Amino acid sequence: MIVLNLRCGNGHDFEGWFASSAAFDAQLANALVGCPHCASTDIQRLPSAPYVRTSHAAPSSKAPARTGDAAALAQAKLRQLAQQAEDVGKAFPTEVRRIHHGEAPERSIRGHASLDDVAELLDEGIGVLPVPPAKEDLH
Structure with a gap:
């Protein structure tokens, strides 16, 4: 599991958790990565030293869970899809x-x-x- 620093085209910074760098690239190519603030899918990866989770254990206090970010991203993506309907x-x-x-x-x-x-x-x-x-x- 890797944690990447991301920025949308509207300048919102956020983190994304992915199984691998290749998984991020595939999701980005299919417009599956969206900003949790504005639902933009114009996303760029920021330079960083990504956190790599090496076990299946829960993340330590050094890498706090981002379930709120995931929920916000999901809600933003649902609203974006609903607006297109x-x-x-x-x-x-x-x-x-x-x-x-x-x-x-x-x-x-x-x-x-x-x-x-x-x-x-x-x-x-x-x-x-x-x-x-x-x-x-x-x-």
Whole structure:
């Protein structure tokens, strides 16, 4: 496991944990590395002496865990993907069912659904994923 210092095109610095340098390169090439602050995938590796984890034991206090960074990165990537989807608003439950049953063209959509709607969709075998709004969207 290696820890790399990274910077996005918007100037945000952050760390990324990867299985190897080759794993980082592959993820970067497929736009799978994103800034946890702004979701930008314009990422560059900064010069550093990377920390290399040599055992399967938990990281020592010298290399603190970055689970918050990973969660923030995942949320940022989900929000980025959601922004690229077609917004169908409150028609989401109906439209996702239509897509699932082949009555509408398959495409990425986003919209609004109640917790009951989401539970019903999941019970019907329709995969949906709630994406929390960004903090700045809550104001």
